[in-house]
Amino acid sequence: MLSLFIPQDLRDIPNYPRYWFSQFVSFMANQVLMMAFGWHVYAITQSALSLGYIGLMLFAPQMLLVLVVGHVADRYDRRTIVMITQTLECMVAGSLALASFYDVQSEQLIFFAAFCIGAIRAFQGPALQAMLPGLIPLNSLPKAIALGSASRQFATIAGPALGGLLFFGGNTFVYTASALLFALAFGAMLRIRYQPHEEPRRPVNWETIFAGVKFIWRRPVILGAISLDLFSVLIGSATALFPIYAEHILNTGSWGLGLLRAGPAVGALILAIYIARFPLKEKVGRTMFIGVAVFGVTTIIFGLSEWFWLSFTMLIVMGAADMISVVVRSSLVQLQTPDDMRGRVGAVNSIFIGASNQLGDFESGVVAEFFGTVPAVVAGGVGTLLVVGLWIKMFPGLYHWDRLTANEPPGENSATSPTSSTKNP
Structure with missing residues (x-):
């Protein structure tokens, strides 16, 4: 099975297959649980507003804990943090299984469980991300990040489908299956031999807590990559409007909505697998900007299209283009961040990603309410193209960045403003 997903050079690294398997199974368990x-x-x-509350419960604790979780990931053993969070996720899913078995039906219980999962994932994400560079050679990191993104996209497609099949056995069966998947992920993580990076523990104060934010602000390449993704997705996101397109513009109904939601994940999965096999080698900054520009163009075409298969194709291309940005951004953040800072920087990066997705859906809904659905989507695509042009001028060092390496270009440490230029030789 692993040979189908993991290239030979990564399979030969003793701990990586276990890390990948644990991460993948956790993704699947989370997708089943979210569904x-x-x-x-x-x-x-029977309330659509209740569905929105679930998203709020998942995101709120991550926003509230952003400064704490990164510090924890940099101060304590990251493998231990991941195993504790997987245990807690298993307990939450198991508790819901017991509640369903005894026919305890309460939306407040589900909201509370969603809040707990959001808080748990807030600690798990930075620790899991920061752990990866300690398991593999840094020159293999972009390939491993692409592979992790591929597994996440596969889980996004397969997880809800698996959850739907499991629901034939009832709520108890679904929650039990999710708990077992979390337990399986814990077992794989337990088998990893991980040597924590030994750093002297500095006293906890405001300077150490805000160190991640300060680090990103002082490095234009990292700030540019993270903020480019934030604003392009924030402005260009059309996901929240898919039900309107399926029902009133493309006239497909629920089956079309399912395909529209799967389209970006399919494109992202295909490209992630390709990059895992054939990593980006040069002109990665320019490639990232091209990917975001393609994201904007396909958003415009999707917004104007009234032919379902053209719309579906544009979503596949859109997902593939977005994956280029994901791999380059994630690789730059990991490679240009010292190990003792990866947890705090990863926590800030996670909030940027979460904000772009959650607020992007909110923004597109508000604009569509006042100006109409098609104008909202087209304007989002145009806005993304404007962001690309503006960011090329603001962050020329990012645009001219050549390779995904751990080497820091001259002058990067002295960069103090987001508009400083640091071109990679």
Whole structure:
């Protein structure tokens, strides 16, 4: 099985296959659980607003804990943090299974469980990301990040489908399956031999807590990569409007909505697997900007299209283009951040990603409410192209960045403003 997903050079690294398997199974368990949350709470309340509350419960603790979780990931053993969070996720899913078995039907219980999962994932994400560079050679990191993104996209497609099949056995069966998947992920993580990076523990103060934010601000390449993704997705996101397109513009109904939601993940999965086999070698900054520009163009075409298969194709291309940005951004953040800072920087990066997705859906809904659905999507695509042009001028060092390496270009440490230029030789 692993030979189908993991290239030979990564399979030969002793701990990486276990790390990948644990990460993949956790993704699957989370997708099954998210699908169960939505289906279960809607069955209880028959309220679309309740579905929105689930998203809020998942995101709120991550925003509240952003400065804490990164510090924890940099101060304590990251493998231990991941195993503790997987145990807690298993307990949450198991508790919901017991509640369902005894026919305890409460939307408040699901909201509380969603809040707990959001808080747990806030600690897990930075620790899991920061752990990876300690397991593999740094020159293999972009390939491993692409492979991790591929597994995440596969879980995004397969997880809800698996959850839907499991629901034939009832709520108890779904939550139990999710708990077992978390337990399986814990087992794989337990088998990893991980040597924590030994750093002298500095006293906890405001300077150490805000160190991640300060680090990103002083490095234009990292700030540019993270903020480019934030604003392009924030402005260009059309995901929240897919139900309107399926029902009123493309006239496909629920089956079309399912394909529209799967389209970006399919494109992202295909490109992630390709990059894992054939990593980006040069002109990665320019390639990233081209990918974001393609994201904007395909958003415009999708917004104007009234032919379903053209719309579906544009979403596949859109997902592939976005994956280029994901791999380059994630690789730059990991490679240009020292090990003792990766947790705090990763926590800030996670909030940027979460904000772009959550607020992007909110923004597109507000604009569509006032100006119409098609104008909202087209304007989002145009806005993304404007962001690309503006960011090329603001962050020329990012645009001219050549290779995904751990080498820091001359002058990067002295860069103090987001508009400083640091071109990679």
